[in-house]
Amino acid sequence: MAEITYLEAIREALFEEMERDPNVFMIGEDIGAYGGAFKVTDGLLAKYGESRVIDSPISEIGIVGAAAGAAHMGMRPVVEIQFIDFIANAYDMLTNYVATARYRAFLPTPMVVRGPSGGYVRGGPFHSQNPEAGFIHTPGLKVVYPSTAADAKGLMKAAIRDDDCVLFFEHKYLYRRIKGEMPAGDHVVPIGKARVAREGTDLSIITYAATVHKALDAAEQLEREDGLNVEVIDLRSLAPLDDDAIVATVQKTNRVLIVHEDTRTGGIAGEITARINELCFEWLDAPVLRVTAHDVPLPYAPSLEDFVLPQVPDIVFAARRLAAY
């Protein structure tokens, strides 16, 4: 079977879900006639028309709120945030309105909010963000952030079928760099399940999204140069977190490095560390370490961005320290 890119995998999921369920519709800025800033929704307008592929005003509060209202009425809207950085505009709508709707009012709100996320692309402060940590501590929201083409497709289908709001972060660095074969049939990846991206026994790297690939590169280097057998866990879902997978890898390797592209303070690595503490502290042979972005807005110049974001040598450096502890 032919390989397709991460971006094409998402698009394939959107086509298949729109075909499967007439309640699924797309709404976002420049997603119709133009096909979206990254062309993720290219071709949907031609096939499904303006009533199901809605070019919206520049209006994140408006479209997220409207999606919620439509979802209450039985629709399954998929909102594109043109760059995920702009989801901040809809923070109130997502956290105060959408996330609480089922709990306080028994209103189902099945909707997906998706958008290009992440750095390593010279996008500067407003086209590179990873705002997932801002949402994982809001009960009522689910958050996924795939790293492979197959997971991108399978998680998108799961997100659209989920009966609650799912924030779907798409890594724009991976859009056209990563390819994969799509499993046959109706490929759905369950939300809340991590994936072992690489089996290992000496230490574990827990990560997600673009840094999965950095961690895999680092693991290869560590095997080659140090003889270390590194396990890489791709979380895939950030809310809910797969505690079982985290505990399993801790019990297997007893040493954990958490890597994420998001900034350090308040990042999800802190939460994972706390859970390891609570659930399996006695299985640790070393303190949990983390490699993250520095706590700065993401700068534009390549030399600056490369310094701020975690790189393969950073992961190798940290893993060696952990192995030697």
Add this chain to the structure above:
Amino acid sequence: MASPRSATTRGRGRAAAPQSSAIAKGGEGSTSLTRAQRIDLYYWMRLTRSLEERLVNLYRQTKVVGGLFRSLGQEADAVGSAYALRKGDILSPLIRNLGSMLVRGATPVEILKQYMARGDSPTRGRELNIHFGDTERGFIGQISPLGDMVPVMAGVTLTFKMRGEDRVGLVYVGDGATSTGAFHEGINFAAVQRCPLVVIIENNGYAYSTPTTKQTAAARLVDKAVGYGIPGERADGNDVIATYEATKRAVDRARRGEGASIVELMTYRRKGHAEHDNQSYVPEGEGERWARENDPIDRYVARLIGEGVSAEELAEIDVRVQREIDEATDIAEASGVPEPLDALVGIYADPPEEKPLWFRAGKRAAVDVNERPAGWGTFDAPAKGGGSD
């Protein structure tokens, strides 16, 4: 038929409601409503006011758990506007739209249980006051951030349009919410998409303590309709018939596929933001003047009497309302408090519930068992039973 005080967006007027002369009472507008419907409007307004008066009593007895929000003096705008909808339509109320919710089918028992945070209240004790809804009966519960319901109702009505359903939505905002981004984005979206949505701006003069003159430099809030390219109409919100007729025109437009509209209803908030608010910011005599000269129920009673309805007939309605409220109060007071573990149910469809945290393991009702012994809050409580208020 237009009421004498309703005006199109091209008319002139004042933004601020508090000068009651701004909405001088004139002749009451004509209507096509039947006699039975006009009596119905009186019932809903009276029920709204009397139910709130009962809530004040319960509040003073500390049986209302949180704050109490009154719509005293605004019953006409709530009831008259909601009355313009029909079955299948959906309305999103605000904190001063108890009357609108009653018209849509919310019951006094539900309101009382909700305020008293009972376990079988419409939100099972999760939300306060009148923050609840029922899409079957046609109302969706608001949240506290103001303006947010405008985009949500744009989406509800977008769905009506997408499915070709003969349904209309109505959303209330106050003068204060017109300053929010959500109001702007929601109404702009609804206008562009030609959603069958009526946006009611209840201009009651104050947002908490802030007068409308400090909320906006616009001469009239209804003028904002021009900027969105949609029709706007202003009406006397203390005239239940004028309110009904203006809203009905907007609802009919929406039903005909002509898109969204704004209706600005001029009224006055006679009580504070909530029951705790002493209204120190209100000029002396202002509220009293509105109560004396422009009470919506007094005005409507005068109209009905003038149309030949007997005072006895209205008094019978008052008695019926009191009886209904008494019965509802008995039912509400007999219902229990929520089971603590119910707090962990239904955040998501899947998983269906959260687990209690480790320090609560095995404790079914930790608060009751450990932190609130019998007699809590009383000085000389008996060891068993003898609940106090």
